[in-house]
Each structure stands twice: as C-alpha cells, then as structure tokens.
Amino acid sequence: MTTPPTASATPVATPAAALATDAVRLARAYLSRVAEPYPAALAALIAEVGPVEAAELVRSGEVSPSVAGQTSARRAEERAQADLASIARVGGRLVVPEDEEWPRWPLLALENVAARRCGGEPIALWVRGPHFLADAVERAVAVVGSRAASGYGEHVAGEFAHGLASAGLTVVSGAAYGIDGAAHRGALAACGLTIAVLACGVDTAYPAGHQGLLARIAREGLIVSEYPPGVMPARHRFLTRNRLIAALGGGTVVVEAGRRSGAKNTAAITQALGRPLMVVPGPVTSASSIGCHELLRDGRAVSVSSVAEIVESVGRFGDDLATEPAEKESELGAPQGEAMRVYEALGRRNGVSAEAVSVESGVPLQRVRALLPELELAGLALHVDEGWQKLEMR
C-alpha cells in the first residue's frame, strides 16, 4: 500500500489503506444515505454503539425520537451495496473514520463547541482521486470566494493557488464558478494537488460548466463529499459543505466576497474552527471585495497580499515566515540630520561657500566645515573652485 507524497499529483492505484471491515463500511454507507448531514443525534448514537449496531437500530426504528427525526424518512433506503458499487464505477471509494485515510486531526476541529453549530465530523466521506486523503490535507489551504468574481479576483485566485501548490500546499475549494474554479485551475496548472469538496455526490458534475474541470480533478486531485452518489446539490447542502472546506484547509483565504457571498459563511466557520482566516484586499470601488474589507475592518481576518504571506499565516513551527523586505528603514526618519541638511543646501550647478551652506541649512559653520569632507567621502559632495557642489544620490 503506497502513500503518495502530499503535494504530488502522481496517481496511485489504490490509495485507501483501509482498516474498516466491510460491515463497518456498509453500515456507514447506509447511514450516510439515510441521514441528511449533519445529524447530531445519530452521530452521538454511532459514537456510543458503533456504526454497525447504530445502522441496525436505525433500520428497526428502535431509536430515540431525535434519532428517528433524523432517519425515519429514509430508513428504508437500503442502498449501501448499490452506492458502494456506484462509487467504485467512477473509480472512487467510501472513506470512513475507521480507515487510515480518514483525515482525523483536521476533522476533529469540527467537534469543538463553536464549530458544532455548523455540524460535526461527517459519518463518512465519498472520495474520488489518486491521493491518500489524510496526507493530502496535512498542509492544505482553502481558497474560496464569490461565484460572481471579477477578473481581478480570478487572476489573484489563480496566481495564489499556483504559488501555494508550487510550495507544496494542497488547495481546497468548492468547485463553484468564479474564485473556486480559478483556484482549482491554478493548482492544477502548477501540477499541484487540489481538492474539490462538493455539495452533491462526487459523481455529479455540478456546476455543469465545470464538468471538464471536475473530471481533471478526479484524475489528478481529489473530489470529496459527504453526500452519496447521485445526490443533487441544494442550498442547505452548500452551507453544510462549507464546514468541510474550512476543516480540510489549514486556514481559509477569501479572495473575493460580495456583501452576501457564501464565502462569508466559510469565513465564519473558519473562525469557529479556530483556523487562520485570511482575506485578499481589493479595490474599495469593487462590490466583489466588500465582504473581504468587512472582515478586515472587523478585525476578524488578516490581510494577505502574496503566497508567502499565506504560507506564513498557516505555517506551523515558525518555519514558514514570509521574508521581510530587505530594506526596512526607520520610518520616522531623521528630519534633524545635520548632514542631510548640509547636503540639501549644496549648489546643484555651481559651488557654494561653506558660509552660505551654513546659513541656508541652519547648521553652524564649524559643523558644516566638518560635514562637507564627510559628504565628499560619501560621494555626495564635490569641492570645486567656488565652493561645494551637490552630487546626486544614487
């Protein structure tokens, strides 16, 4: 069983180092079909009695009213075998918490109190693609934003995703039009790893215009969903899905978000998870950046302008610090610097006497006489017949 390196796009035949028994996988496949994510009461039952026993109880209807509320409508849907066959037909697999491939640590963040408001750890994940999911998300960043993106936003999303992927980070997004699509494409263009988290079955090409993109991600990256094959996208499923994007990315970059963009939902979840929330600033004249600027102004997000800044924000162990610009001068300057004042008082075209320089600069004559040779040594002043002349700074 091979484990491909995290950020390589090299396909492997069977990435899932499965530990789960068939019974467990079948039970979770059944429960994944029966309960609409996120079913908190059912999850608690699974945690208590295990997935196989929980599936039996759900089937028989011998469950608490709250679990019944989450399972009674579809408990007769016995499609576990068929769903596993469906996912196999598209080259995919069902990854369950009992598997080695399960991204345990990233998803654990969903279990904190604030995060549970948007749903806890999934019952199972339907996955396509030639990478080991747990490794793929070890160094990952979510790059999200508006569907109604501007040219600027798509450009920046693509560039940043390309840079992140080149730096060995996995780019997680939602495969929507606009920013999401640009992010996936940027990562693919860098031959890097990208994960599309869907609000529908992983066999469903949604949005339709991204059929080709999704096919490519299935071949070179990963497609992940907690919805079984064939499930269609719905409004509430996007919100439920967003928590997985936030959880699988080590931090979230919002490239563009209008005032009511869904990306603001992913941003709020990222905060609830305690993960770094980053936004890309944009023109204040652009409606597509309003949501980003709101997050900045509220102090909820940090501004990122480059790949290095993103890597620094999500980096661990301090080994990913963005390099400081080489010249970091004192910004308060030295307005009283006598040498500067003497320099400014020198003649531009003709020489000026030291006395005239003293009056012009307000620097005492004795100091002027001491400073002029220093300026000459520094290549900033020239002694000519009539006095001292200025040489331009390089």
Next chain:
Amino acid sequence: MTTPPTASATPVATPAAALATDAVRLARAYLSRVAEPYPAALAALIAEVGPVEAAELVRSGEVSPSVAGQTSARRAEERAQADLASIARVGGRLVVPEDEEWPRWPLLALENVAARRCGGEPIALWVRGPHFLADAVERAVAVVGSRAASGYGEHVAGEFAHGLASAGLTVVSGAAYGIDGAAHRGALAACGLTIAVLACGVDTAYPAGHQGLLARIAREGLIVSEYPPGVMPARHRFLTRNRLIAALGGGTVVVEAGRRSGAKNTAAITQALGRPLMVVPGPVTSASSIGCHELLRDGRAVSVSSVAEIVESVGRFGDDLATEPAEKESELGAPQGEAMRVYEALGRRNGVSAEAVSVESGVPLQRVRALLPELELAGLALHVDEGWQKLEMR
C-alpha cells in the same frame, strides 16, 4: 472679529483673533527664520524664558551650546519685519502660540514622548487663507499618499475627500502630486475646507504644477507652514512637515503608498501621536498599495473602504458610527433548517408528494406535512394536483 464655521469655505477678512503682542510676534518671526525646524533646545529655552527674551539671548549668542548649535548659523538674519511684510503681501499672517487662532490641542499631541522623536510643537506657523486655523482643524482628517499614485488611488482620494468635506470635515494634506493633489481637489469640489501643509514658504508654489491649486487653496482653504516666506523645499523639510499633517488631522488616511513612500513616514508619526491610522486597501497586484497592505497586515492600521468608515474611525463621542448594512444575517447559517430542506425538495416544474419530499429531504413525513402549509403561507410552496411545487424565493 468673526469666527467662520469650521467646514465652510466662506472667506472672512481678518480671521486671526490675535492676542500676541507685536513684540512676541516679531520675536517668534525672528526665531522661526533663525532655527531650522525642529530645534528642541531652542523650544525648551522659549518655554523657559518666553519668546521675546529667548530672541534676545539668541541674538546676543548668550545661549547654551545646544541652543547655539541650532541658532548660531543664522542668528544674524534679522528679517522678522521683512518676513511679516512678505506674508502680509500675499494676504497671509504669522500665527503664534499666544494667538487664539493657534491650534493648541491638535499640536499638543506633538509633545508626547514618542512624538517628540519627529519634532515638537512649532515655534510659529505661517498661514494663508480666510479661515480661523484653530476652528478649521477641530474636525479634520489627513488624506495622504504616494506622488506616484495610480488612477484608482487618485479616484478614491478625490471621492473620499469630497465625501469628508461634504460631511463637514476639513481635509489636510501636503499639496504634492498624486494622492495629495486629488484630496485637495476633492474637498474643494465639495465647497469644503482643505488645508495644505507645505515643506516650504507659503508664498512658494511647490510643486510648480500645483501653482493654480495652491492659489485656490489660499483663497478658499488654508495654506500652513512652519517655514518663513521664501524658504525652498528640501528633503528633510518634508519629513519635518509630515508631523504637522499628522498632528493637524484628527487621524490619517493613507490612500496609496508604495513600499518606500513618504506616506509611510506620516503613518508612523500618526501612530506616535496616538491618532487613528487608516489605510485604503487596493489591488494586491498594484505596487502603489504595497505600503497600505503592509500597514494592514502588521495590524498598525485599520482598513477603510468608505467615507462613513473614516468618519467612524476619527469620530468622537460615538456620534459618528458608520451605519451597519441593513441585513446582518447570521453568517453561520442554518444548514439543518428542516423548512429549508423541505423547500429544496419541492418540485420545480411539477408537484411532488409529501412522501417523496420526506425521502428527498430526509425530514420525517409528519414534519414535512406540518412544514408544507407553513411554506405555502410564506409564499414559497404551492399545493397543486400532484402534490407540492416550489415557488422561487424573491
């Protein structure tokens, strides 16, 4: 003696409610010519013995070595009368701390420990324009930025200055090309009040291309400098001048700043003064916004995207809060909302039975039967022959 309202451009004949005696004004005019700003030791001497006595001591050379260092080069320059005549010829005046017009409180900020690194309160201010300086800066904002501004930067500077001036705030800037010029013009276009703080004499048109703009500001706004008439601009004078821009504005908005822009100096001084520092975000692809984004990322500045946000940041007494966007929904959403799930499961073109809706949505049949009439009342569902049909959300 009339005091024009702060933010009106109505000219008045003699705005200075002078309290200073002629002797004091002549002494400060002399000292202003003799010492290059900022002369800390001389300022301490003036504070100790008063300006008239200080001028006498400087003239006679009977001063400490540190004061001598700041005054010996020019102490023979007896031009006080001539300078006052010069400023009068261009319709201006010398405003001194003993005058009622002196902006006491704004300039006092220069006396704190951090701020004194860039120079304390000026010895005197040379002023042109038909407004009472102390009133003009009562509600003022500095709007500054790169000379090498982008079209975006100049547009935003002009729009923001127009909006601030319309809201009754005075726009303070440095009359440079680029952002400064756009800010002054925006304020003038709104028939508002603008102050140009110069690094040269107020009778000097610098930069030359802003001769017309400066003439208009002298007629409708205020031109202020601590340099006597005829003094030419010099590099160090811009840095010294920047502290006055920061002090006279109640806060500073940096619209655009490259990595090495002088606006970063004004930003640093603004912080040292303890005044609100605001930056306008811009495209991360623009070199003109790099300095702004650095200030944001370092947490040194707050992001502002609108006039209302600037007014909120500089506003006092909580009466200038930017209005919240009307709809402030919960951004974590309600992904488990059963009503939403039922709604999404309705037929788009044909009716669907409650049973089918239950299976599709995963919501128990009984709850579906309760929710459908609620959706109908809300105008979101329609009961048709075959069952329930979806009505699009408005």
